[in-house]
Amino acid sequence: MVQQMRGDAGTETIEHPGTTQETHTEESLDSPWLVVVHNDPVNLMTYVTMVFQRVFGYPREKAEGHMLEVHQKGRSVLWSGMRERAELYVQQLHGYLLLATLERAD
C-alpha cells in the first residue's frame, strides 16, 4: 500500500487477523470461496482500514490487522464462504477501488 503506509508500519509485527467463515450446513457440501485483498502501492492505510470496517463490519482493530497483513504479506483473506456472498463482497471492494479477488479455497 501507499508510501504513508510504509512509514507508518515500521518494524511492527502483527498477529494473523483471522478470517471470518460462514458455517451453514449447505456450504459444507462445496468448498468455500475466499475473498482476498491484494497489496497495491497507492491506497492509503487509513482508507483500506475504513473500507474493511464498512464492507465486513469488522471492528477497527481487526480491520487494521487485515490491512497490515495485506501491506506486509501482499495479501489477506478477509472472508470465506458461499460464492454468491463472496462475489458481492468482491464487488463492493472493487467499488472502493481495492484490488480484491474471489478464489476457490482448494
Place this chain on the structure above:
Amino acid sequence: MEICLRENAIEIFDLDPFLAELLRQIPASADPTGGDAANADPEGVRRAQERLFSVPAPRSDREICKEWKVYVEPELRRLFRSATETVAEDLKQLNEPQKPLANHTLRIPLAHSDSWLNALNQARLALHARYNFTDSELCDHERSPVASRRDLSLFQMNFYGFIQEFILRGLSEEK
C-alpha cells in the same frame, strides 16, 4: 492553504491558484486517458483501465472474469462516474469570479465525502498507472513539483492523498 472541519463540511481556504487548478483536474485525472484522449499514451491508458477495472479472480478463472465484464463492470462505471460528477459539481465553487491570482475557498459537505474519497482514489490510481511510478518515486516527498510533467503528476497524486487523509479524519471525528 488551510483545511478544517466546520459545520458538517471540510473547508479548504487560502487555496492558491496552483492547488486550485490541481483540484479542478480531479475529474480529468480520474479518466484513464487523463482527459485528453487524442494525446494520451495508449499503454498508459491501458494500464489505468486495467487498474480501475481490475480482474475479480485469477485470470485462469475465465468464466468469472467474463461474467464480471458483462454484469458488474457497467455498475462500477456508473458508480465511479457518479462520484466524479458530484466532485465536479463541488469544484464549480472554484470558478466563481474573483480577482486574478486570488486565493480560493472550497467547501466539501461531509455528505459528499464518499464521492470525494472515491474520485480522489480513481485519480490517484489512474495517475499512478499512467505514469508507472516506481517505489522510490512514491517515497520521495522532496521532489520538485515543477521539474517535469511526471514530477507534477507525482505531486498531484500526493496532494490528492493528503486531501483524502483529511476527509477520512473528518469522517472519524464526525462519529
